Amino acid sequence: MSIVLMNGEFIPREEAKVDIEDRGYQFGDGIYEVIRVYNGKMFTATQHLERLQTSGEKININITYTVQNLTVLLEELIHRNSLHTGIIYMQFTRGESPRNHAYPIETVPPTFVAYTKELERPVTSLENGVSSITVEDIRWSRCDIKSLNLLGNVMAKQKAVEADCYESIQYRELTVTEGSSSNIWIVKDEVVQTHEANSFILNGITRRKIVDVCQRREITIKEKAFSIEELIDADEVFLSSTTAEVMPIVAINNVPVGSGEVGIITRKLQNYFKEEIFVECGEIE
Numbered sequence: 057m058s059i060v061l062m063n064g065e066f067i068p069r070e071e072a073k074v075d076i077e078d079r080g081y082q083f084g085d086g087i088y089e090v091i092r093v094y095n096g097k098m099f100t101a102t103q104h105l106e107r108l109q110t111s112g113e114k115i116n117i118n119i120t121y122t123v124q125n126l127t128v129l130l131e132e133l134i135h136r137n138s139l140h141t142g143i144i145y146m147q148f149t150r151g152e153s154p155r156n157h158a159y160p161i162e163t164v165p166p167t168f169v170a171y172t173k174e175l176e177r178p179v180t181s182l183e184n185g186v187s188s189i190t191v192e193d194i195r196w197s198r199c200d201i202k203s204l205n206l207l208g209n210v211m212a213k214q215k216a217v218e219a220d221c222y223e224s225i226q227y228r229e230l231t232v233t234e235g236s237s238s239n240i241w242i243v244k245d246e247v248v249q250t251h252e253a254n255s256f257i258l259n260g261i262t263r264r265k266i267v268d269v270c271q272r273r274e275i276t277i278k279e280k281a282f283s284i285e286e287l288i289d290a291d292e293v294f295l296s297s298t299t300a301e302v303m304p305i306v307a308i309n310n311v312p313v314g315s316g317e318v319g320i321i322t323r324k325l326q327n328y329f330k331e332e333i334f335v336e337c338g339e340i341e
């Protein structure tokens with residue numbers, strides 16, 4: 057039986073219900089996080105939970121738990137579901153209140169839900185790389201908030217699926233921003249580059265880890281937006297996310313990236329990333 061964490065209580069999934077006037081349900085008025093679990097241990101949990109707090113602060117949702125409290129609760133959730141390899145999904149909404157666009161006048165407690173899901177590492181795609189397409193970024197300009205409002209992302213991902221691709225690479229006025237659920241990277245002349253962390257992208261936890269790894273391993277890294285032209289002209293392209301790790305992109309709009317094979321630096325970063333996982337969670341296959 058699957059157990060979920062709802063407003064601080066561990067309950068069977070079938071018993072977890074939200075009201076039709078929950079603001080998350082009606083307005084997408086809430087925030088979320090996804091944390092990777094390897095060998096029953098959370099990877100970069102503190103960074104995810106701190107980002108959750110920051111997203112909450114940006115839209116005035118008061119996360120009534122500390123990072124430490126949440127860590128303990130999520131560890132218990134993993135334990136109760138005997139999760140070995142997978143993810144924890146969690147969200148906080150602005151709570152239940154009669155429908156009105158403005159925030160409730162009386163403070164209402166946020167609705168908090170967390171659950172686990174088994175999910176293997178995408179080893180075949182990590183080995184061979186994936187295809188992608190470019191799509192216009194039609195989202196709002198606060199993509200730094202990990203908000204439940206994901207319609208633009210959902211539509212971009214659907215376009216990728218319909219084109220038989222793994223991910224859409226979004227652009228605003230010819231500048232590449234990010235994937236529908238990932239950050240996008242290029243490698244040109246051994247320099248690794250990704251969009252700077254501003255309000256046009258989500259500052260991925262995987263992104264931050266890769267920046268950190270590059271700095272420690274003396275790989276030149278540039279946090280600066282690049283154009284579609286630079287994307288097409290790159291030697292290597294990859295995406296990063298909690299579930300996809302460092303995922304090579306070997307074709308864009310049906311055209312091979314560089315040689316069409318997974319690039320040397322991408323491969324190096326995959327291995328370094330695996331070492332980071334090893335340090336926190338132990339050996340993975």
Ligand SMILES: Cc1ncc(COP(=O)(O)O)c(C=O)c1O
Pocket residue numbers: 209234235236237238239257258259260261262263296297298299
């Ligand atoms: C829009 C967007 N950008 C980037 C990312 C990558 O973030 P992270 O590495 O924290 O998973 C995600 C992850 O879901 C995302 O939805």
